[in-house]
Amino acid sequence: MKAKAKKILILSYYWPPSGGSGVQRWMYFAKYLKAFGWEPYILTVDETTASYPVLDKSLLSEVNDIPTIRTKTREPLRWYSRLSPGLSNGGIPQGAVSTKTLFGKFTAFIRGNFFIPDARKGWRSFALRAAQKLIAEEGIDRVVTTGPPHSTHWVGAHLQNKYGLKWLVDMRDPWVNIFYNKQLNRTSWAIKMDERQENKILQQADIVITTLAGEFHQYLKSKAPDQQYYAIPNGYDSDLFDSVASESHTKFHLVFTGLLTYNQEYHGVLKVLEQLQHKGSICLSFAGQIQAEIVDEFKSKLQSIQVVDHGYIAHHEAVKLMKSADILLNFIFSGAQKDMISGKILEYIATKKPILSIGDPDSEAGKFVMQGSEAEMIESFNTEEIKQFITRAMINKGQLINNFPNIENWSREALSRRLEDLLLEF
Template sequence: MHKVLVIAYYWPPAGGPGVQRWLKFVKYLRNFDIEPVVYIPQNPNYPILDKDLVKEIPEGIQILEHPIREPYALASIVSKKKTKTISSGVIPEKKPSFVEKILLWVRGNFFIPDARKFWVRPSIKYLSKIIELEGIKTVITTGPPHSVHLIGLGLKKLHQIQWVADFRDPWTSIGYHSKLKLSKASQRKHKVLEKNVLNAADKLIVTSRTTKTEFEQITKKPIKVITNGFDDVKQETELDDNFTISHIGSLLTRRNPTHFWEAIKIAINENEDFKKQLKIQLIGVAGEEVLETVKENGLQSYVEQLGYLSHSDVLKAQQKSQVLLLLEIDSAETKGIIPGKLFEYLNAGRPILAIGPSEWEAGEIVQETNAGAVFSHTDTTALKDLLLTWFKTYQKGKLTLNSKGIQQFHRRELTKALANYIEWESS
């Protein structure tokens, strides 16, 4: 059996879609004669926890841990709340406070590529021994944090291994980079590190065609698109009695669907039954500006904030909802962002209302699978009309889907593609 070393920062009990990607790959790799060995930090500073995910770790998987020194513990002395927010990747959307400006500037210019950089050298030293003892021929790194890829870079220089770098998100083109107050020197350093990683790795994995096209301008190395996906978790669940529209995940200012809120307001005024039976669920972090927009449109009584839920509870909420809301920032730089929740939305079998940028890859998947409807952020009237059409169908008990082709996104199929791609070639 081909033994593969997987290096990841996020692992249960951490929560979020980045954890689930490799948790599920590890679950199915044994089906394809690959034995994963997982390397994670021993004492990480995870901003979100989901202890239920620990139960999903396959039995008997070898998990290696090594201490990590993170600066967030020290920074939290200044402001624990703001440090936790920034460490989780939530960049303030309003004009940042003085403390936030300092934290962002320090985060951007002192910790390149990110605040987990101090784990790189100790990990290279520790894993070098493991590679020799275990006879490991393939190493996989997954980021962000992209400092994890620097561990792969160091190991590649020391050992005859196949190194596969998995990018769950882009590096220098990701939206929050512009918020980090990077100096020109820091920007150059990021670019150099990105180029070094892309050209030193033997193979690259990305989650969207957009990122693949971007990386093809930097490297000639093989690049394969392997999206996120869903697992067999669908249960027999009764739908909500209300006309429930649910959004799962962080909903911050730039993703705020202002025209959606306006469309909801108009629909309420036009249809008394819609007004009585509407319920909107926000599962995850909702920004202050989003809640202000809700208030401005007089929708507070219809919106229920559930906060962060465990993955199992999220799945139940998806399957009970009448409509699932998928949102992305209205920007050219986000057209390649395919949220991990999209694939669980597909598996839930409920109509997806997708609102995002032009040529959005996630929107294309919704259309290709016949899983819902896609709109731009400014389509107020069209949004209102669709909502009322779906509502009338819901009243008849016939709001269902005939989606197609979603099995290609099952975690087992995606792992099969991964296994074929990383197959070791001794020559």
């Protein structure tokens, strides 16, 4: 008898050509599930109507053989962006909320109290219709919803109710307790409504996965104690890393990639670099979504250091930049120490370059990072330890290797195997 096809529907608002670590998570899961014999189907948004903060068209080549259905959406976010200064691309800056002006406070209030659970909820009706049609045509019996945006999970709940299929919820980031919600001036009514929606999803899903366990799982269990929670972090793609050559920089090279906002404690590193800028030839490279004012601040205070802002670059170019580093910098979001781990951490670790991460060393992320032989998580105020770490790396430029135990267990392929095991439990 022919084995039943292992079909799975993945609903992800963010999908190539959108860029960022949130895209890469399920892009690689889908890639490897297909290699394992599954038939993944992707339901996402048409990029011409989506509110994608950044684009990376190079990622399309990773998923060009995976069936992808793109739908229209209604984006209240676009109305918000027209009201908000500096948001002409139709997106809200990730990881930051501007509340420095009266107008900024007003638009933050609108966002926090009228876009519940989030400003992408206009996609739900389009996604539901497309999902129902696909399930009827293909006989799919497993569905995944990944958030943010957490409004996507509403579609999974409706599909489970109608078809009795198995439903996995992926919470890449926290929902109600995401750190920037504190800046949105939310009313108690809005918070309670958001909590009711979160509780319902947590209680109804068959399985919930996150990128981090620890206190975050304890919080989730307080909402739905009978639920099953599993942590599968973002990994590194060994195929990609093997294909990118490692080229050392002529200067002592510090590299930051990703998202950098005022919600991250970077001032300790900046203070130390001010002190060290005359101690040698130094280059500081930024790549990703970096607030322009922060780059200007570094350039203003580090006159003797070459500060380069590459902007958002293709993923393989970001890996190439990481591999050229003498130190890789990471800044944990303030208020997110216990709930989140940066999507790029495993890629940093895979380079075997020294890692200086700024945050709580006793957090889950801190304990994970410091398994590396040349990796530290240091509080921003502890400038003496930061200085010692950077100085040692400068003295030993090109010689320090950050070995991490059982790094192969954190490859995208290995993590996809862990995901497959959960899916087969259904």
